Amino acid sequence: MKSTIIKAVFALAIGYSGYYFLLRSPSSTKGKLAPDFESQLIDGSKFNLSSLKGNYVLLDFWGSWCPPCRRDNPNLVKLHNQFYNESFKDANNFHIVTVALEKNDKTWKKAADRDGFKWEHQIVEQAKVVLLSPLAQKYAVKDIPAKFLIDPDGNIVGVNQPYSEIKAYLQSKI
Template sequence: MPKFLRITLLVAVALVVIGFIYLKLTAAGEGDQAPEIQAELVDGTNFKLSDLQGDYVLLNFWGSWCGPCRVKTPSLIALHQKYESKLKVVSVALEKNAEAGRTVAKKDGFTWKYQIVEESSFVMLSSTAQKYGVTEIPTMFLISPEGILLGKKSLAEVEEIMRSK
């Protein structure tokens, strides 16, 4: 391999590593105030995450192209239906093509109001994902009624918490 190509590859890898470290250091962590999200929902209405204070919020980062995300969809829908009076689901689809996220969410049965599609070439380049330190999907966060980030949670963990409330 030519020396120039090796150096270029090494610099690229170093930049990716630095990017991951930067994301982890600057993202909100468990116990912090949940970073604000302001976006347009798929139905065209404006959304602010802070408007949901008073309820638990499950913030779900996913993508129409993500197999593991799609596998979890039926369980996510069931959780939403069971606890919708005290748990608001906010889904953030990270897509190269926004229409794909809208189409799959509708086809798969997302019935909750708070659906956001954010166009991004890579997950870690999404401004919303960066605020939360998301580098892979699916990733879910639970937010308390006071707006405090309770951390990354699995659907089973969210179910257990909701059952006790």
């Protein structure tokens, strides 16, 4: 009897893990419409992702406390510098929207300044468990850094691609 209960619990755990890691994984969102959201930018203004329709958008989830994110940030800045104000065949522009997932709102500013974030679309989401913040949940973010490349129609065309692939994709659209 005890053995049967243990096997049943184990089977349920495996089933839930499969659901969580396969069906809810960010890669399952590629090709779908990017979920719209409303948030507050760091300057206090309201922001809707849908306001950037007609542009290429890189939605980047990161954290000031995350070493891989911090190592990634120079590539993000280079991408912004290369493609912001570029003339695209099928889009108005290229924008980066960063979402800092933080436990408190004090440390991210120093990190963003040090890493060279100059774009206007910066969001800070605070949560005790950062991956459970509303935006991270909306995009099924399980780990950071997490990147979503969104086309001018609002479709997710890339998830967690290397910067070389993002750059090649954007260059093909010029």
